[in-house]
Amino acid sequence: GAGVSQSPSNKVTEKGKDVELRCDPISGHTALYWYRQRLGQGLEFLIYFQGNSAPDKSGLPSDRFSAERTGESVSTLTIQRTQQEDSAVYLCASSYLTGISDTQYFGPGTRLTVL
């Protein structure tokens, strides 16, 4: 079946503008995650959604970052008033949550460049 998809693949924006990044998880996956990968660094957790539970927002770096998820489908990560340090690849992942097999499957990412 189809994997996790993300759009756009690349986004160049000017400092101070708002951006929206989209993630379509694998159908049937109840959990969805956003991570950020800055150049030369490891992945950082941003936010996690599971069904109708309150999202885990503990990784969001500032109140300029927010995310929404519609049911168990599409998610949108929004960054307001972008800064140059927001430049990174933003990766989305989805998984089942069975307590036994919870392999996270990643999308190709959105490369965000803030000028």
Add this chain to the structure above:
Amino acid sequence: KQEVTQIPAALSVPEGENLVLNCSFTDSAIYNLQWFRQDPGKGLTSLLLIQSSQREQTSGRLNASLDKSSGRSTLYIAASQPGDSATYLCAVRWGLNDYKLSFGAGTTVTVRA
């Protein structure tokens, strides 16, 4: 602080040599550990997932071991090929109710033909 470390940051080997990639973590009470492969411009591909109760997992030429007491996991790739060139990431899930993954910075592997 819970951290995941991968050393070395980069590795270059001739084709056919076995690869040994190391991952260490600071808290032995992990829930599971996952190895990923990342190719330039692409997302992550899951290679192996080891539950905390397991000692190793195998898939084809790949074998991953887990030693919780020493806080280490090792990924072995047998008979390396140029197509194995990529960045390999280790990720830890710390607890049953903690679903996010903590990643190491990765080891970039180059297999020379």
